[in-house]
Amino acid sequence: MAKVQNIKGMRDHLPPAMMLRQHIVATITGVCERHGFEPLQTPIIEYAEALEGKLGDDESLIYRFEDHGGRRLALRYDQTVPLARVVAQYAGQITLPWRRYALGPSYRGERPARGRYREFYQADADIVGSSSPLADAEIVAMLTESLTALGFPDFVTMLNHRQIVGGVARASGLDEASAGGVYRAIDKFDKIGADGVRDELLRGGVSAESAAQILALVQIEGPPAEVLAALSERLAGDERALAALENLRAIIDGLGQMGVPPERYKVAPRLARGLSYYTGLVFEAITPHWPEGSLLGGGRYDELVGQFAGRPIPTVGLAFGIDRLHDVMEELKIGPRPATTAVAYVTIFGPEQMADSLALARELRAGGVNTLISLDSGGLGKQFKDADRKGVSYALVLGPDEIARGEVVIKDLRGGGQRAVPRAEVVAALGEA
RNA sequence: GUGCCUGUAGCUCAAUGGUUAGAGCGCCUGACUGUGGCUCAGGAGGCUGUGGGUUCGAAACCCAUCAGGCACCCCA
CATH class of the missing domain: 3.40.50.800 (Anticodon-binding domain)
Known part of the structure; x- marks a missing residue:
């Protein structure tokens, strides 16, 4: 007899869980459509080649296999790469800028843990073909509207810009190559503290002087305007970082004009984010009730979509992790909890x-x-x-x-x-x- | 992928290496032929995750494997 068991890291969603999941999905897609985003669905399976070369170190997490015809295939790793493929493949039928959302499962062969599974559902929302800071602001505004509508009591979105992070590294005399280690180290600040980051930087070959400088930059806190002012002072000689600061300032202005409550976001120079394809704004929403990590995250990636299209297509987007939102809501006991569908x-x-x-x-x-x-x-x-x-x-x-x-x-x-x-x-x- | 912890009834958990593995909750039946919850009485439900090993004897000790949790790594 076959094993009565589901695959490791992949879950069955029984009715009580499913009803909450559908509420989460309906809330998020409702926000998306109120912003005029259009739905897109693509197959779960892609050519392995399409996914390779875009994720940096973690390609080993991709589920790969061969079909009956010997084609090298893979389960999608996120909704972003399929989006890039679609934009290139249907260039003639899509008018840019294009706002689209996509909902469905993605697959990563990671070690499962709470809030993290091998099969996980994401609701992805992206604005393709615009480099306007207004696009960045709209994505963050939608994130805020969604989490508010779901009933999260106290979340904050941390905002940063990749070229600010890069500027932090450059200001400490590091080249792009060693910057990756620096990103990873400072990203852990909230978890391991200043001393932990310092140790990690030193282990990575960063001089004590540079480490101290990085730590000083990364610990700047306060209202967005003040943080931006302090950063431009310290990064004064760095053209790219200054441009990034200006961009971030424009995005924050947009947030204010869109009515996003100021207590819902802050500029956090320590935010780095792992995915290597981000080029501009990066952000993560966090809540004190989920110490394991972020509720969701995203950012601007101006080069990935262009890899398929053969020309740069600036894009900004975010991914809601349905499973993670569900786990946190379960823990906080928020959201409707009907016992059944019948009244x-x-x-x-x-x-x-x-x-x-x-x-x-x-x-x-x-x-x-x-x-x-x-x-x-x-x-x-x-x-x-x-x-x-x-x-x-x-x-x-x-x-x-x-x-x-x-x-x-x-x-x-x-x-x-x-x-x-x-x-x-x-x-x-x-x-x- | 690495390290550590855990796996006993549908659920939460008991059981010095020693009879037939127990309890609470839940479930089924009845008290109740036009009324659920509360109460009472009875009942069903287990190859102790799986496979080996040690032992006169294993739920317990050892090995492997599967699954879950935690830390690292990374991320939704």
Whole structure:
């Protein structure tokens, strides 16, 4: 007999979890569509070649295999590479700038942990073909709207720019090659502290003097305007870093004008982010309730999309990790938690009343009320118990007396109590309840 | 991928190497032939993750394997 087991790092989502997941998805796609983003879906499988050479060190995490024809294929690693492929492949049918969102599973062969799985769902939202700081700001605004709508009480989005991070490294006399180690070290600041970062930098061959400078830059905190001012002072000689600071300033202005609450974002020079394809803005939303890491992140990547198209196509975007959002919401006990999809449970008094009950169920459904019909006419007690255990809020009774009077009894299984309402008013009564 | 911890009923957990592996919750039946939750009485449910080994004897000790958790790594 086959193993009764799912694959390591891949999960089944039973109804209670699935209902929360669908709420998360509906909330996020709602925000996307209110911003005029268009949906896109691509296959889970891509040519391995399409994914290779874009992820830096972690290509070993890609699931690869051969199909029956010997083609080298791979499961997609994120939604970004397929986006780049689509933009190049359908260049004639897509008008830039293009706002699109995509929802679906991606696969990484990592060691699973809490909030991190080998199969995970992402909702990806990107603005393709614009380098305007307004595009960057809109993405961050959508992130803020989404997390707020989901009910996250206290999240903050940390903003930084890759060329500021690069400037930090350059200011310390390091070349691009050794910069990667510097990014990784400072990215861990919140986890291992200043001394931890210093140790790691020294181990990586950075001089004590440079390490001290990097640490000083990275620890600058305060209101965005002040942080930007302090950074431009320290990075004064670095053209690219100054341009980046100007860009970040424009993005932050945009956030203000879009009405993003100031307490929801801050400039954080220590934010680096691992993915190597980011070129401009980088950001991560964090909450104190999830010390394991970020809720979601993203940034600007002006070169990746162009790799397929053969010309630069500036793009900024973000990825919501549905699984991670779900895990955190589960832990914080936020979000709706319906026990089932049905609101009403229509009992069947007996064989004589079955037709009336089925007709009532049909009326309720036509009126937009999710309705469960009993499969058992063997006693009301049993049916009430069934309805209660399913978590349905209202049980409806249509016995001989009710039918004679043209009424339906609505029994409130949550609060207790019951009342008789005229048959014609049942949908309205449940609608307002 | 590396290191550490864990795996016993549907769930949460008990059980000095020694009878037939237990409890709470949940589940099923009944008390209750037009009314769930509360109460009471009864009942079902286990090759102790899997496969080897040590031992007179293993849920417990050893090895392997699978799965989960934590740290590293990285990230959604």
